[in-house]
Amino acid sequence: MSAEEQGAHGRPSRRNLLGWGGAGLVLGAGAGAATALALDDGDAKAAPAAAVPFHGAHQAGIATPVQDRLHFAAFDVTTSERADLVVLLKEWTKAAARMTAGHAVGEGAFGADEAPPDDTGEAYGLSPARLTLTFGVGPSLFTRFGLEDQRPDALEELPSFPGDHLDKARGGGDLCVQACADDPQVAVHAIRNLARIGFGSVAIRWSQLGFGKTSSTTPGAETPRNLFGFKDGTNNIAGGETAALDQHVWVPEKDGPAWLAGGSYLVARRIRMNIEVWDRTSLREQEDVFGRTKRTGAPAGKLAEHDPVSPRAMLPTAHVRLARPAAHGGHRILRRGYSFTDGTDGLGRLDAGLFFLAYQRDPRTGFIPVQRELARHDALNEYIQHVGSALFAIPPGVRDAHDWWGRALFTAPAKD
Ligand SMILES: C=CC1=C(C)c2cc3[nH]c(cc4nc(cc5[nH]c(cc1n2)c(C)c5CCC(=O)O)C(CCC(=O)O)=C4C)c(C)c3C=C
Ligand SMILES: [Fe+2]
Numbered sequence: 001m002s003a004e005e006q007g008a009h010g011r012p013s014r015r016n017l018l019g020w021g022g023a024g025l026v027l028g029a030g031a032g033a034a035t036a037l038a039l040d041d042g043d044a045k046a047a048p049a050a051a052v053p054f055h056g057a058h059q060a061g062i063a064t065p066v067q068d069r070l071h072f073a074a075f076d077v078t079t080s081e082r083a084d085l086v087v088l089l090k091e092w093t094k095a096a097a098r099m100t101a102g103h104a105v106g107e108g109a110f111g112a113d114e115a116p117p118d119d120t121g122e123a124y125g126l127s128p129a130r131l132t133l134t135f136g137v138g139p140s141l142f143t144r145f146g147l148e149d150q151r152p153d154a155l156e157e158l159p160s161f162p163g164d165h166l167d168k169a170r171g172g173g174d175l176c177v178q179a180c181a182d183d184p185q186v187a188v189h190a191i192r193n194l195a196r197i198g199f200g201s202v203a204i205r206w207s208q209l210g211f212g213k214t215s216s217t218t219p220g221a222e223t224p225r226n227l228f229g230f231k232d233g234t235n236n237i238a239g240g241e242t243a244a245l246d247q248h249v250w251v252p253e254k255d256g257p258a259w260l261a262g263g264s265y266l267v268a269r270r271i272r273m274n275i276e277v278w279d280r281t282s283l284r285e286q287e288d289v290f291g292r293t294k295r296t297g298a299p300a301g302k303l304a305e306h307d308p309v310s311p312r313a314m315l316p317t318a319h320v321r322l323a324r325p326a327a328h329g330g331h332r333i334l335r336r337g338y339s340f341t342d343g344t345d346g347l348g349r350l351d352a353g354l355f356f357l358a359y360q361r362d363p364r365t366g367f368i369p370v371q372r373e374l375a376r377h378d379a380l381n382e383y384i385q386h387v388g389s390a391l392f393a394i395p396p397g398v399r400d401a402h403d404w405w406g407r408a409l410f411t412a413p414a415k416d
Contacts, residue, residue, distance in 0.1 A: 050127065050129065054133075058262055068213060069184040073176065074206050074207070076203050078201060088202065096133040099189070106118025127183070136392030137409065138175065139155045150415075156391075158367075210340050212225075223305065228273060236335050247332075247361070249361055259408035260409075264361065266391070271354045273354060288379065289382075289383070291313075299320065300318070333370070337356040
């Protein structure tokens with residue numbers, strides 16, 4: 001803890017307790033367990049601040065409960081020196097551990113007068129807001145740093161799908177960081193400070209802000225609605241479904257490579273939703289498109305949201321009928337997307353949609369076959385367009401204060 005984070009008597013001040021998450025709910029990574037910690041200043045009514053543990057077997061931000069806001073950034077590595085990149089990843093990891101706990105970066109926002117402060121300052125006094133920072137590496141990184149023999153076969157650029165209208169400026173990237181928090185300022189502060197630390201070694205290639213999570217990983221929570229007004233995330237993998245996570249989300253050791261064991265793959269797609277056309281579509285057509293009822297989220301022919309899906313009650317082109325795991329050998333993906341609105345396009349239409357994020361054990365059995373089917377037959381295609389795309393491998397969790405993002409990859413013994 002830096003000097004500025006000490007209270008007058010050397011004890012942490014109340015604001016600082018809130019600021020670095022000592023006062024509230026601490027959510028156990030993966031298990032979602034909650035432990036209440038007491039305030040030491042007698043203010044029992046203070047709003048609990050929430051910090052999600054940074055260290056663990058898996059990175060937070062995948063199976064941990066979904067927060068309300070997103071700032072996602074893909075980076076190009078601009079240095080050609082592998083040693084510089086390793087230094088950066090160590091610095092990023094330190095900063096990420098501090099920010100997710102509600103600390104400022106380095107010596108904070110108010111250090112020596114003669115130098116720019118270590119931290120940009122806009123999160124000063126804010127709670128950790130359940131900030132999670134999830135780090136990934138893209139296929140392009142491997143060729144650039146002599147890591148070809150460590151690139152998993154599953155990590156290659158996604159194939160193109162019928163109807164794709166991809167903007168290269170909104171896709172790809174050597175590295176990515178997904179920042180999720182309940183406060184947008186906390187998420188934006190985190191990405192901004194990582195980009196600042198990376199100046200000279202990495203540059204943001206593209207980024208996306210998101211709101212109104214479109215999926216839930218928390219059983220029993222009200223399922224959120226997407227911008228088409230439908231409940232989204234009903235049939236998702238929940239954070240506590242350990243067996244399903246092991247089977248469908250975490251990369252097991254036997255899949256290889258060794259550095260990725262306990263990690264995952266992340267597919268990111270910026271999907272524009274044609275709001276104006278949708279809003280002129282009848283309710284019956286809207287419900288036929290998804291195969292679910294708009295008010296309750298119940299599958300076609302059923303009464304309640306969580307009733308089992310009956311595909312024959314849906315049109316053959318219904319989104320849910322085509323996407324359900326039973327139509328894809330039982331393989332599942334963990335969806336963790338967010339809505340976005342980025343102003344309007346030149347024609348006065350909202351540039352709005354779904355920033356689709358999905359974690360899986362292998363994109364070749366997860367996202368790719370489902371998207372192949374959806375791209376050909378989904379009735380939803382009349383109302384959406386995929387405009388951005390990226391795939392990243394997500395290393396396992398940072399184990400302790402000596403570990404760092406990408407350590408196992410950058411220290412892996414070369415294959416013969
Ligand atoms: C390739 C994977 C998927 C893409 C791309 C995708 C886009 C997309 N989805 C919605 C809205 C809904 N999707 C729903 C269910 C659902 N979607 C996928 C996959 C993709 N969706 C799956 C695997 C499922 C689960 C199917 C099942 O097991 O029943 C639903 C229904 C509610 C739910 O279960 O979440 C909605 C609504 C939009 C708007 C969209 C692109 C903009
Ligand atoms: Fe979907």
